[in-house]
Amino acid sequence: MTEIQPLPVYMRRREFDPDPELAVLREEEGVRRVATPFGVDAWLVTRFADVRAVLGDPERFSSGRDWARLFRAAGLEAMGDEELARLRAGNLLAYDAPEHTRLRRLLTPEFTVRRMRRLEPRVEEIVERHLDEMERSGSPADLVSSFALPVPSMVICELLGVPYEDRAGFQHRTSRMLDVSVPVRERVAVQRESRAYMAGLVARIRADPGEELLGTLVREHGDELTDDELIGIGNLLLVAGHETTSNMLSLGTLALLRHPDQAELLREEPERIDAAVEELLRWLGILHAGTARVTTAEVDLAGHTVRPGELVVCALTTANRDPALVPDPDALDITRDAAGHVAFGHGVHHCLGAPLARMEMRVGYPALLRRFPGLRAVDADFRTFHVVYGLTSCEVAW
Amino acid sequence: MVTAMKIRADRDVCIGAGLCLMTAEEVFDQDDDGVVVLLTPTPAPELEEKARRAVRSCPSGALSMEE
Numbered sequence: 001m002t003e004i005q006p007l008p009v010y011m012r013r014r015e016f017d018p019d020p021e022l023a024v025l026r027e028e029e030g031v032r033r034v035a036t037p038f039g040v041d042a043w044l045v046t047r048f049a050d051v052r053a054v055l056g057d058p059e060r061f062s063s064g065r066d067w068a069r070l071f072r073a074a075g076l077e078a079m080g081d082e083e084l085a086r087l088r089a090g091n092l093l094a095y096d097a098p099e100h101t102r103l104r105r106l107l108t109p110e111f112t113v114r115r116m117r118r119l120e121p122r123v124e125e126i127v128e129r130h131l132d133e134m135e136r137s138g139s140p141a142d143l144v145s146s147f148a149l150p151v152p153s154m155v156i157c158e159l160l161g162v163p164y165e166d167r168a169g170f171q172h173r174t175s176r177m178l179d180v181s182v183p184v185r186e187r188v189a190v191q192r193e194s195r196a197y198m199a200g201l202v203a204r205i206r207a208d209p210g211e212e213l214l215g216t217l218v219r220e221h222g223d224e225l226t227d228d229e230l231i232g233i234g235n236l237l238l239v240a241g242h243e244t245t246s247n248m249l250s251l252g253t254l255a256l257l258r259h260p261d262q263a264e265l266l267r268e269e270p271e272r273i274d275a276a277v278e279e280l281l282r283w284l285g286i287l288h289a290g291t292a293r294v295t296t297a298e299v300d301l302a303g304h305t306v307r308p309g310e311l312v313v314c315a316l317t318t319a320n321r322d323p324a325l326v327p328d329p330d331a332l333d334i335t336r337d338a339a340g341h342v343a344f345g346h347g348v349h350h351c352l353g354a355p356l357a358r359m360e361m362r363v364g365y366p367a368l369l370r371r372f373p374g375l376r377a378v379d380a381d382f383r384t385f386h387v388v389y390g391l392t393s394c395e396v397a398w
Numbered sequence: 399m400v401t402a403m404k405i406r407a408d409r410d411v412c413i414g415a416g417l418c419l420m421t422a423e424e425v426f427d428q429d430d431d432g433v434v435v436l437l438t439p440t441p442a443p444e445l446e447e448k449a450r451r452a453v454r455s456c457p458s459g460a461l462s463m464e465e
Binding site (some may be wrong): 056104111112113114262337339341350354355 | 432434451455
Protein backbone atom coordinates (compact mmCIF):
# COMPACT_ATOMS: atom_id res chain seq x y z
CA MET A 1 0.00 0.00 0.00
CA THR A 2 1.07 3.51 -0.69
CA GLU A 3 1.22 5.60 2.43
CA ILE A 4 0.25 9.22 2.49
CA GLN A 5 3.45 11.22 2.54
CA PRO A 6 3.81 14.18 4.86
CA LEU A 7 3.52 17.42 2.91
CA PRO A 8 6.92 18.13 1.32
CA VAL A 9 8.61 21.31 2.46
CA TYR A 10 8.16 23.04 -0.91
CA MET A 11 4.37 22.69 -0.64
CA ARG A 12 4.11 24.06 2.89
CA ARG A 13 2.59 27.50 3.24
CA ARG A 14 1.56 30.09 5.75
CA GLU A 15 -1.42 31.57 4.00
CA PHE A 16 0.09 33.37 0.99
CA ASP A 17 3.71 32.79 1.94
CA PRO A 18 6.02 29.81 1.45
CA ASP A 19 7.21 28.08 4.62
CA PRO A 20 9.94 30.30 6.20
CA GLU A 21 12.24 27.27 6.14
CA LEU A 22 12.43 27.65 2.36
CA ALA A 23 13.83 31.17 2.55
CA VAL A 24 16.51 29.89 4.94
CA LEU A 25 17.31 27.08 2.54
CA ARG A 26 17.54 29.55 -0.36
CA GLU A 27 19.84 31.90 1.57
CA GLU A 28 22.01 29.14 3.01
CA GLU A 29 22.75 25.90 1.18
CA GLY A 30 20.55 26.63 -1.86
CA VAL A 31 19.64 23.00 -2.59
CA ARG A 32 18.70 20.08 -0.38
CA ARG A 33 17.52 16.52 -0.77
CA VAL A 34 13.85 16.31 0.19
CA ALA A 35 11.04 13.78 0.22
CA THR A 36 8.43 14.17 -2.52
CA PRO A 37 4.84 12.94 -2.81
CA PHE A 38 6.04 10.51 -5.53
CA GLY A 39 7.90 8.42 -2.97
CA VAL A 40 11.30 9.25 -4.43
CA ASP A 41 13.71 11.76 -2.92
CA ALA A 42 14.60 14.79 -5.00
CA TRP A 43 17.01 17.70 -5.00
CA LEU A 44 15.05 20.82 -4.21
CA VAL A 45 16.33 23.93 -6.01
CA THR A 46 15.29 27.22 -4.40
CA ARG A 47 17.24 30.14 -5.87
CA PHE A 48 15.90 32.18 -8.76
CA ALA A 49 19.06 31.85 -10.86
CA ASP A 50 19.35 28.08 -10.24
CA VAL A 51 15.68 27.48 -11.06
CA ARG A 52 16.07 29.38 -14.33
CA ALA A 53 19.24 27.44 -15.09
CA VAL A 54 17.58 24.05 -14.47
CA LEU A 55 14.40 24.81 -16.39
CA GLY A 56 16.37 26.44 -19.19
CA ASP A 57 18.53 23.36 -19.77
CA PRO A 58 16.25 20.51 -20.92
CA GLU A 59 19.20 18.47 -22.17
CA ARG A 60 20.74 18.00 -18.74
CA PHE A 61 17.44 18.30 -16.83
CA SER A 62 15.05 16.05 -18.68
CA SER A 63 11.27 15.92 -18.45
CA GLY A 64 10.93 12.60 -20.22
CA ARG A 65 13.87 10.51 -19.06
CA ASP A 66 13.18 7.67 -16.63
CA TRP A 67 9.51 8.46 -16.71
CA ALA A 68 8.43 4.84 -16.31
CA ARG A 69 10.93 4.10 -13.54
CA LEU A 70 9.77 7.08 -11.48
CA PHE A 71 6.13 6.34 -12.06
CA ARG A 72 6.66 2.81 -10.84
CA ALA A 73 8.66 3.96 -7.83
CA ALA A 74 5.64 5.99 -6.79
CA GLY A 75 3.82 2.75 -6.00
CA LEU A 76 2.65 1.66 -9.43
CA GLU A 77 5.17 -1.10 -10.01
CA ALA A 78 2.48 -3.41 -11.40
CA MET A 79 1.59 -1.15 -14.28
CA GLY A 80 2.48 -2.53 -17.70
CA ASP A 81 4.53 -0.64 -20.28
CA GLU A 82 1.59 -0.24 -22.60
CA GLU A 83 -0.63 1.35 -20.00
CA LEU A 84 2.19 3.61 -18.82
CA ALA A 85 2.73 4.77 -22.39
CA ARG A 86 -0.97 5.46 -22.72
CA LEU A 87 -1.08 7.54 -19.54
CA ARG A 88 1.83 9.58 -20.83
CA ALA A 89 0.71 10.10 -24.45
CA GLY A 90 0.03 13.71 -25.36
CA ASN A 91 1.20 15.00 -21.98
CA LEU A 92 3.64 17.65 -23.12
CA LEU A 93 5.07 17.96 -19.61
CA ALA A 94 6.40 14.39 -19.75
CA TYR A 95 8.44 14.66 -22.97
CA ASP A 96 11.69 16.14 -24.21
CA ALA A 97 12.62 17.22 -27.73
CA PRO A 98 11.91 16.14 -30.39
CA GLU A 99 8.55 14.66 -29.25
CA HIS A 100 7.78 17.67 -27.07
CA THR A 101 8.67 20.10 -29.85
CA ARG A 102 6.38 18.30 -32.30
CA LEU A 103 3.37 18.44 -29.96
CA ARG A 104 4.03 21.98 -28.78
CA ARG A 105 4.31 23.33 -32.33
CA LEU A 106 0.86 21.98 -33.12
CA LEU A 107 -0.59 23.88 -30.18
CA THR A 108 1.34 27.16 -30.16
CA PRO A 109 -0.74 28.75 -32.97
CA GLU A 110 -3.84 28.33 -30.77
CA PHE A 111 -2.41 30.53 -28.00
CA THR A 112 -0.91 33.48 -29.83
CA VAL A 113 -1.42 36.96 -28.43
CA ARG A 114 -3.59 37.80 -31.45
CA ARG A 115 -5.82 34.78 -30.83
CA MET A 116 -6.20 35.79 -27.22
CA ARG A 117 -7.21 39.31 -28.21
CA ARG A 118 -9.92 37.89 -30.44
CA LEU A 119 -11.15 35.79 -27.54
CA GLU A 120 -11.15 38.65 -25.04
CA PRO A 121 -14.66 40.02 -25.73
CA ARG A 122 -16.12 36.57 -25.09
CA VAL A 123 -14.17 36.27 -21.83
CA GLU A 124 -15.53 39.69 -20.82
CA GLU A 125 -19.07 38.42 -21.48
CA ILE A 126 -18.48 35.30 -19.42
CA VAL A 127 -17.04 37.35 -16.56
CA GLU A 128 -19.92 39.83 -16.61
CA ARG A 129 -22.50 37.04 -16.74
CA HIS A 130 -21.08 35.47 -13.60
CA LEU A 131 -20.90 38.83 -11.85
CA ASP A 132 -24.57 39.45 -12.76
CA GLU A 133 -25.46 36.13 -11.20
CA MET A 134 -23.45 36.91 -8.05
CA GLU A 135 -25.18 40.25 -7.75
CA ARG A 136 -28.61 38.69 -8.21
CA SER A 137 -27.97 36.05 -5.54
CA GLY A 138 -26.76 38.79 -3.21
CA SER A 139 -24.11 39.16 -0.53
CA PRO A 140 -22.40 37.10 0.83
CA ALA A 141 -21.14 34.68 -1.82
CA ASP A 142 -18.48 32.04 -2.21
CA LEU A 143 -16.06 33.60 -4.66
CA VAL A 144 -14.66 30.20 -5.67
CA SER A 145 -17.89 28.49 -6.69
CA SER A 146 -19.64 31.58 -8.04
CA PHE A 147 -16.79 33.20 -9.97
CA ALA A 148 -13.24 31.91 -9.79
CA LEU A 149 -13.96 28.31 -10.77
CA PRO A 150 -16.81 28.67 -13.31
CA VAL A 151 -15.27 31.51 -15.35
CA PRO A 152 -12.07 29.74 -16.47
CA SER A 153 -13.96 26.43 -16.72
CA MET A 154 -16.39 27.94 -19.19
CA VAL A 155 -13.59 29.66 -21.10
CA ILE A 156 -11.51 26.51 -21.52
CA CYS A 157 -14.58 24.43 -22.43
CA GLU A 158 -15.48 26.85 -25.22
CA LEU A 159 -11.88 27.09 -26.39
CA LEU A 160 -11.32 23.32 -26.52
CA GLY A 161 -14.79 22.19 -27.52
CA VAL A 162 -15.61 20.40 -24.27
CA PRO A 163 -19.32 20.48 -23.29
CA TYR A 164 -19.71 22.84 -20.32
CA GLU A 165 -22.45 20.55 -18.93
CA ASP A 166 -19.67 18.08 -18.14
CA ARG A 167 -17.93 20.45 -15.74
CA ALA A 168 -18.98 18.86 -12.45
CA GLY A 169 -17.26 15.64 -13.54
CA PHE A 170 -13.98 17.12 -14.74
CA GLN A 171 -13.73 19.64 -11.91
CA HIS A 172 -14.12 16.88 -9.37
CA ARG A 173 -11.63 14.58 -11.12
CA THR A 174 -9.09 17.39 -11.40
CA SER A 175 -9.28 18.28 -7.74
CA ARG A 176 -8.78 14.59 -6.73
CA MET A 177 -5.98 14.00 -9.19
CA LEU A 178 -3.94 16.97 -7.93
CA ASP A 179 -4.57 16.32 -4.24
CA VAL A 180 -1.44 14.73 -2.79
CA SER A 181 -3.32 13.54 0.29
CA VAL A 182 -5.21 11.13 -1.99
CA PRO A 183 -3.27 7.84 -2.34
CA VAL A 184 -1.32 7.55 -5.61
CA ARG A 185 -3.30 4.50 -6.76
CA GLU A 186 -6.53 6.37 -6.39
CA ARG A 187 -5.14 9.38 -8.20
CA VAL A 188 -4.10 7.16 -11.07
CA ALA A 189 -7.57 5.58 -11.08
CA VAL A 190 -9.03 9.08 -11.42
CA GLN A 191 -6.57 9.78 -14.23
CA ARG A 192 -7.88 6.67 -16.02
CA GLU A 193 -11.43 7.96 -15.60
CA SER A 194 -10.37 11.29 -17.07
CA ARG A 195 -8.85 9.54 -20.05
CA ALA A 196 -12.00 7.48 -20.52
CA TYR A 197 -14.08 10.66 -20.50
CA MET A 198 -11.78 12.37 -22.98
CA ALA A 199 -11.67 9.24 -25.17
CA GLY A 200 -15.43 9.53 -25.67
CA LEU A 201 -15.11 13.18 -26.54
CA VAL A 202 -12.19 12.63 -28.93
CA ALA A 203 -14.17 9.90 -30.73
CA ARG A 204 -17.08 12.30 -31.24
CA ILE A 205 -14.73 15.07 -32.41
CA ARG A 206 -12.94 12.70 -34.82
CA ALA A 207 -16.34 11.93 -36.35
CA ASP A 208 -17.46 15.54 -36.50
CA PRO A 209 -14.64 18.02 -35.87
CA GLY A 210 -15.87 21.49 -34.91
CA GLU A 211 -14.16 24.86 -35.01
CA GLU A 212 -12.79 24.65 -31.47
CA LEU A 213 -9.20 23.74 -30.60
CA LEU A 214 -9.66 19.96 -30.47
CA GLY A 215 -11.69 19.99 -33.69
CA THR A 216 -9.03 22.17 -35.35
CA LEU A 217 -6.31 19.73 -34.27
CA VAL A 218 -8.29 16.85 -35.80
CA ARG A 219 -8.97 18.72 -39.04
CA GLU A 220 -5.46 20.06 -39.53
CA HIS A 221 -3.30 17.40 -37.87
CA GLY A 222 -5.64 14.47 -37.37
CA ASP A 223 -3.37 12.04 -39.19
CA GLU A 224 -0.24 13.11 -37.26
CA LEU A 225 -1.82 12.52 -33.84
CA THR A 226 -2.93 9.24 -32.30
CA ASP A 227 -6.15 9.08 -30.31
CA ASP A 228 -4.09 8.61 -27.15
CA GLU A 229 -2.20 11.81 -27.92
CA LEU A 230 -5.39 13.75 -28.56
CA ILE A 231 -6.81 12.42 -25.29
CA GLY A 232 -3.65 13.44 -23.42
CA ILE A 233 -3.56 16.89 -24.97
CA GLY A 234 -7.27 17.41 -24.29
CA ASN A 235 -6.93 16.41 -20.67
CA LEU A 236 -3.80 18.43 -20.03
CA LEU A 237 -5.31 21.58 -21.49
CA LEU A 238 -8.62 21.04 -19.72
CA VAL A 239 -6.99 20.50 -16.32
CA ALA A 240 -4.38 23.23 -16.71
CA GLY A 241 -6.93 25.57 -18.24
CA HIS A 242 -9.38 25.73 -15.38
CA GLU A 243 -7.59 24.68 -12.21
CA THR A 244 -4.70 27.14 -12.25
CA THR A 245 -6.53 30.24 -13.41
CA SER A 246 -9.35 29.50 -11.00
CA ASN A 247 -6.97 29.55 -8.05
CA MET A 248 -5.19 32.65 -9.31
CA LEU A 249 -8.55 34.43 -9.53
CA SER A 250 -9.64 33.46 -6.02
CA LEU A 251 -6.30 33.73 -4.23
CA GLY A 252 -5.38 36.88 -6.15
CA THR A 253 -8.65 38.55 -5.20
CA LEU A 254 -8.15 37.58 -1.57
CA ALA A 255 -4.59 38.95 -1.69
CA LEU A 256 -5.88 42.27 -3.02
CA LEU A 257 -8.65 42.42 -0.42
CA ARG A 258 -6.15 41.69 2.36
CA HIS A 259 -3.96 44.52 1.01
CA PRO A 260 -6.60 47.24 0.69
CA ASP A 261 -4.05 49.86 -0.42
CA GLN A 262 -3.18 47.67 -3.42
CA ALA A 263 -6.83 46.98 -4.26
CA GLU A 264 -7.59 50.70 -4.00
CA LEU A 265 -4.69 51.59 -6.27
CA LEU A 266 -5.90 49.12 -8.89
CA ARG A 267 -9.47 50.44 -8.62
CA GLU A 268 -8.32 54.01 -9.12
CA GLU A 269 -5.72 53.29 -11.75
CA PRO A 270 -6.98 50.27 -13.72
CA GLU A 271 -4.20 50.78 -16.29
CA ARG A 272 -1.94 49.14 -13.73
CA ILE A 273 -3.61 45.79 -14.32
CA ASP A 274 -0.86 44.22 -16.43
CA ALA A 275 1.80 44.91 -13.81
CA ALA A 276 -0.63 43.83 -11.07
CA VAL A 277 -1.23 40.47 -12.77
CA GLU A 278 2.52 39.82 -13.03
CA GLU A 279 3.04 40.76 -9.40
CA LEU A 280 0.19 38.52 -8.22
CA LEU A 281 1.61 35.67 -10.30
CA ARG A 282 5.04 36.20 -8.76
CA TRP A 283 3.94 36.75 -5.19
CA LEU A 284 1.32 34.01 -4.97
CA GLY A 285 3.25 31.41 -6.99
CA ILE A 286 0.29 29.04 -6.95
CA LEU A 287 2.34 26.27 -8.54
CA HIS A 288 4.63 25.33 -5.66
CA ALA A 289 6.96 23.50 -8.01
CA GLY A 290 7.19 22.73 -11.70
CA THR A 291 7.09 19.13 -12.89
CA ALA A 292 10.19 17.31 -11.69
CA ARG A 293 13.22 16.94 -13.94
CA VAL A 294 15.74 14.11 -14.09
CA THR A 295 19.47 14.79 -14.48
CA THR A 296 21.03 13.23 -17.56
CA ALA A 297 24.62 14.02 -16.55
CA GLU A 298 26.59 14.92 -13.46
CA VAL A 299 25.65 18.51 -12.72
CA ASP A 300 26.52 21.19 -10.23
CA LEU A 301 23.60 22.71 -8.34
CA ALA A 302 24.46 25.61 -6.04
CA GLY A 303 27.83 24.01 -5.35
CA HIS A 304 26.47 20.48 -4.82
CA THR A 305 27.43 17.70 -7.20
CA VAL A 306 24.37 15.81 -8.39
CA ARG A 307 24.74 12.48 -10.17
CA PRO A 308 22.88 11.51 -13.34
CA GLY A 309 19.44 9.95 -12.89
CA GLU A 310 18.48 12.09 -9.90
CA LEU A 311 15.16 13.86 -9.53
CA VAL A 312 15.25 17.68 -9.38
CA VAL A 313 12.33 19.78 -8.14
CA CYS A 314 12.26 23.55 -8.64
CA ALA A 315 10.59 25.55 -5.85
CA LEU A 316 8.99 28.17 -8.08
CA THR A 317 7.32 30.12 -5.29
CA THR A 318 10.55 30.42 -3.34
CA ALA A 319 12.49 31.41 -6.46
CA ASN A 320 9.93 34.14 -7.07
CA ARG A 321 10.60 35.47 -3.56
CA ASP A 322 14.36 35.62 -4.17
CA PRO A 323 15.83 39.12 -3.62
CA ALA A 324 17.87 38.41 -6.76
CA LEU A 325 14.63 38.79 -8.76
CA VAL A 326 13.10 41.84 -7.06
CA PRO A 327 13.93 43.95 -4.00
CA ASP A 328 11.79 43.40 -0.90
CA PRO A 329 10.38 40.22 -2.48
CA ASP A 330 7.98 39.27 0.33
CA ALA A 331 5.95 42.44 -0.15
CA LEU A 332 3.02 42.48 -2.56
CA ASP A 333 3.56 45.60 -4.65
CA ILE A 334 1.53 45.92 -7.84
CA THR A 335 3.57 48.93 -8.94
CA ARG A 336 6.79 46.97 -9.31
CA ASP A 337 8.24 45.30 -12.40
CA ALA A 338 8.03 41.56 -11.76
CA ALA A 339 9.11 40.61 -15.30
CA GLY A 340 11.15 37.44 -15.47
CA HIS A 341 9.32 35.63 -12.64
CA VAL A 342 8.97 31.87 -12.96
CA ALA A 343 5.31 31.44 -11.97
CA PHE A 344 4.64 29.94 -15.42
CA GLY A 345 7.91 28.03 -15.36
CA HIS A 346 10.78 28.78 -17.70
CA GLY A 347 12.38 27.23 -20.76
CA VAL A 348 10.71 25.07 -23.40
CA HIS A 349 7.98 23.87 -21.01
CA HIS A 350 6.94 27.41 -20.06
CA CYS A 351 3.14 27.35 -19.70
CA LEU A 352 1.49 27.11 -23.11
CA GLY A 353 -1.69 28.71 -21.80
CA ALA A 354 0.03 31.67 -20.13
CA PRO A 355 -1.39 34.22 -22.62
CA LEU A 356 -4.90 32.92 -21.93
CA ALA A 357 -4.42 32.90 -18.16
CA ARG A 358 -3.04 36.44 -18.22
CA MET A 359 -5.96 37.65 -20.31
CA GLU A 360 -8.54 36.04 -17.99
CA MET A 361 -6.92 37.73 -15.00
CA ARG A 362 -6.61 41.07 -16.79
CA VAL A 363 -10.35 40.93 -17.45
CA GLY A 364 -11.42 39.24 -14.21
CA TYR A 365 -9.86 41.22 -11.34
CA PRO A 366 -10.85 44.74 -12.51
CA ALA A 367 -14.38 43.62 -13.43
CA LEU A 368 -14.86 42.16 -9.96
CA LEU A 369 -13.49 45.24 -8.19
CA ARG A 370 -15.59 47.52 -10.40
CA ARG A 371 -18.81 45.60 -9.84
CA PHE A 372 -18.51 45.43 -6.06
CA PRO A 373 -16.75 48.57 -4.81
CA GLY A 374 -17.29 47.50 -1.21
CA LEU A 375 -16.05 43.93 -1.71
CA ARG A 376 -14.49 42.40 1.39
CA ALA A 377 -13.27 38.95 2.37
CA VAL A 378 -15.18 37.39 5.26
CA ASP A 379 -13.52 34.01 5.43
CA ALA A 380 -11.15 31.91 3.35
CA ASP A 381 -10.19 28.28 3.36
CA PHE A 382 -6.65 27.70 2.04
CA ARG A 383 -6.11 24.49 0.12
CA THR A 384 -3.15 22.71 1.64
CA PHE A 385 -2.60 19.42 -0.13
CA HIS A 386 -2.87 20.40 -3.75
CA VAL A 387 -0.26 20.55 -6.46
CA VAL A 388 -1.91 23.87 -7.31
CA TYR A 389 -2.17 26.11 -4.27
CA GLY A 390 -5.30 28.14 -3.77
CA LEU A 391 -8.58 28.33 -1.93
CA THR A 392 -11.30 25.72 -1.48
CA SER A 393 -13.72 28.50 -0.63
CA CYS A 394 -13.66 32.22 -0.04
CA GLU A 395 -16.66 33.97 1.42
CA VAL A 396 -16.92 37.54 0.19
CA ALA A 397 -19.46 40.23 1.03
CA TRP A 398 -20.28 43.66 -0.39
CA MET B 399 30.22 57.27 -30.15
CA VAL B 400 26.72 56.12 -29.29
CA THR B 401 26.24 52.38 -29.63
CA ALA B 402 22.64 51.39 -30.11
CA MET B 403 21.02 48.27 -28.71
CA LYS B 404 20.92 45.37 -31.13
CA ILE B 405 18.40 42.59 -30.61
CA ARG B 406 18.53 39.06 -32.00
CA ALA B 407 15.62 36.63 -32.20
CA ASP B 408 16.25 32.95 -32.87
CA ARG B 409 13.08 31.64 -34.50
CA ASP B 410 14.18 28.02 -34.10
CA VAL B 411 14.45 28.37 -30.34
CA CYS B 412 11.24 30.40 -29.89
CA ILE B 413 8.36 28.54 -28.20
CA GLY B 414 5.75 31.17 -29.02
CA ALA B 415 5.02 32.30 -25.47
CA GLY B 416 4.31 35.77 -26.84
CA LEU B 417 5.70 37.61 -23.82
CA CYS B 418 7.93 39.78 -26.00
CA LEU B 419 4.97 41.03 -27.97
CA MET B 420 2.95 41.62 -24.79
CA THR B 421 5.87 43.61 -23.39
CA ALA B 422 7.03 45.56 -26.46
CA GLU B 423 4.68 45.23 -29.42
CA GLU B 424 6.54 47.99 -31.28
CA VAL B 425 9.58 45.71 -31.44
CA PHE B 426 8.20 42.16 -31.63
CA ASP B 427 5.38 40.34 -33.34
CA GLN B 428 4.28 36.71 -33.78
CA ASP B 429 3.51 34.95 -37.03
CA ASP B 430 0.44 32.71 -37.37
CA ASP B 431 2.40 29.81 -35.88
CA GLY B 432 3.19 31.91 -32.83
CA VAL B 433 6.88 32.23 -33.71
CA VAL B 434 8.58 35.54 -32.93
CA VAL B 435 9.01 38.13 -35.67
CA LEU B 436 11.55 40.84 -34.95
CA LEU B 437 10.10 44.11 -36.25
CA THR B 438 13.28 46.06 -35.63
CA PRO B 439 16.63 44.86 -34.29
CA THR B 440 17.53 48.40 -33.23
CA PRO B 441 14.58 49.90 -31.35
CA ALA B 442 14.32 53.65 -30.88
CA PRO B 443 15.85 54.91 -27.61
CA GLU B 444 12.44 55.38 -25.99
CA LEU B 445 11.63 51.70 -26.60
CA GLU B 446 14.91 50.33 -25.30
CA GLU B 447 13.72 49.77 -21.76
CA LYS B 448 10.66 47.85 -22.93
CA ALA B 449 12.79 45.81 -25.31
CA ARG B 450 15.19 44.99 -22.50
CA ARG B 451 12.28 43.77 -20.35
CA ALA B 452 11.04 41.64 -23.23
CA VAL B 453 14.44 40.00 -23.62
CA ARG B 454 14.62 39.42 -19.85
CA SER B 455 11.13 37.86 -19.85
CA CYS B 456 11.68 35.49 -22.77
CA PRO B 457 11.23 31.98 -21.35
CA SER B 458 12.92 30.08 -24.19
CA GLY B 459 16.12 32.07 -24.53
CA ALA B 460 15.26 32.90 -28.15
CA LEU B 461 15.93 36.60 -27.56
CA SER B 462 19.29 38.12 -26.89
CA MET B 463 20.77 41.57 -27.19
CA GLU B 464 23.99 43.50 -27.43
CA GLU B 465 24.42 46.98 -26.07
